Amino acid sequence: MIQECIICLQLYLSYIMEKTVLITGGSSGIGYEMSLLFARDGYRILWVSKPPEELSMAKQKITAVYPDLNISTLAKDLSRISAAKEVYEWAAEFGKIDVLVNSAGFGSYGKFTETPLEKDLAMISLNITNLYQMTRLFLVDMEKRNDGKIMNISSSASYFPLPNAAVYAATKAFVRHMSNALHLELKSRNSKVQITTICPGAILNTGFQEAANMQNVRTFSSGLASATPQEVAKDAYNGLLAGKKIVHTGWKFRLNYWVTKITPSFITNSLLVREMERTS
Numbered sequence: 001m002i003q004e005c006i007i008c009l010q011l012y013l014s015y016i017m018e019k020t021v022l023i024t025g026g027s028s029g030i031g032y033e034m035s036l037l038f039a040r041d042g043y044r045i046l047w048v049s050k051p052p053e054e055l056s057m058a059k060q061k062i063t064a065v066y067p068d069l070n071i072s073t074l075a076k077d078l079s080r081i082s083a084a085k086e087v088y089e090w091a092a093e094f095g096k097i098d099v100l101v102n103s104a105g106f107g108s109y110g111k112f113t114e115t116p117l118e119k120d121l122a123m124i125s126l127n128i129t130n131l132y133q134m135t136r137l138f139l140v141d142m143e144k145r146n147d148g149k150i151m152n153i154s155s156s157a158s159y160f161p162l163p164n165a166a167v168y169a170a171t172k173a174f175v176r177h178m179s180n181a182l183h184l185e186l187k188s189r190n191s192k193v194q195i196t197t198i199c200p201g202a203i204l205n206t207g208f209q210e211a212a213n214m215q216n217v218r219t220f221s222s223g224l225a226s227a228t229p230q231e232v233a234k235d236a237y238n239g240l241l242a243g244k245k246i247v248h249t250g251w252k253f254r255l256n257y258w259v260t261k262i263t264p265s266f267i268t269n270s271l272l273v274r275e276m277e278r279t280s
């Protein structure tokens with residue numbers, strides 16, 4: 001009897017002490033790679049992505065690596081205006097959210113007036129409106145507890161006017177500016193809540209290229225600022241734990257970031273045009 005009580009107590013303690021991370025877009029790309037790192041460190045994981053089939057396939061994949069992983073999923077189109085509130089209400093069933101990772105996002109490639117309008121509007125809604133709403137909703141609880149971390153995925157694109165991806169780059173500039181300002185705001189209030197912005201260059205082998213219609217776009221093959229999803233996830237995760245304001249992931253993009261700072265803009269701009277062209 002006493003032994004059973006001790007086991008129950010241990011289970012209860014591990015339940016209340018377990019940390020929870022909510023990752024949008026966790027079922028693929030860098031969201032998935034980051035999930036592997038959170039799982040390794042004993043987090044309970046909540047995933048929100050769009051198609052239920054992909055979520056369940058990704059869940060099978062990650063539980064094959066971490067069989068004891070406590071993971072729950074929600075299939076939701078986050079580009080809908082009401083989605084963030086619905087996710088927040090669903091997440092409340094699991095208690096406090098220690099870390100929020102806003103990774104869901106996509107791009108749109110093509111001439112400004114020729115990309116599908118509906119796609120661009122959904123992209124603006126997901127990359128900007130949903131990320132803003134999610135950050136705001138979860139931040140309120142984190143500020144009340146004076147504890148918690150938010151990771152927002154921006155992009156190297158946030159620094160450059162990208163020909164053929166003008167709107168995508170602009171959405172990522174919004175993410176970086178909003179998140180960096182919020183970081184300073186929280187710091188000035190001596191808050192222990194932390195917000196970290198991640199800026200990756202081109203990431204190879206995620207669903208991004210196809211979803212953005214960026215197949216054969218030079219920036220993915222030129223290797224000037226590319227990195228693997230594993231490299232990006234590792235840098236992002238370590239940056240989050242270190243409490244950084246901003247993380248430029250992958251050594252190639254870090255190098256590029258500094259080189260472009262001292263390069264005249266007419267050179268950078270002509271390089272950008274070349275990098276954003278299709279090779280075939």
Ligand SMILES: NC(=O)c1ccc[n+]([C@@H]2O[C@H](COP(=O)([O-])OP(=O)(O)OC[C@H]3O[C@@H](n4cnc5c(N)ncnc54)[C@H](OP(=O)(O)O)[C@@H]3O)[C@@H](O)[C@H]2O)c1
Binds near residue numbers: 104126154199204208
């Ligand atoms: N790949 C790059 O070169 C690159 C570079 C810099 C920044 N980023 C950013 O990194 C983030 C992750 O991209 P990734 O490369 O890992 O691409 P990815 O493999 O396509 O992952 C994107 C995730 O977002 C989810 N998603 C897309 N639309 C959604 C919607 N309407 N509702 C809910 N979930 C949705 C996708 O879920 P489903 O597949 O289930 O729809 C997927 O899980 C994005 O914000 C992207 O902008 C990517």
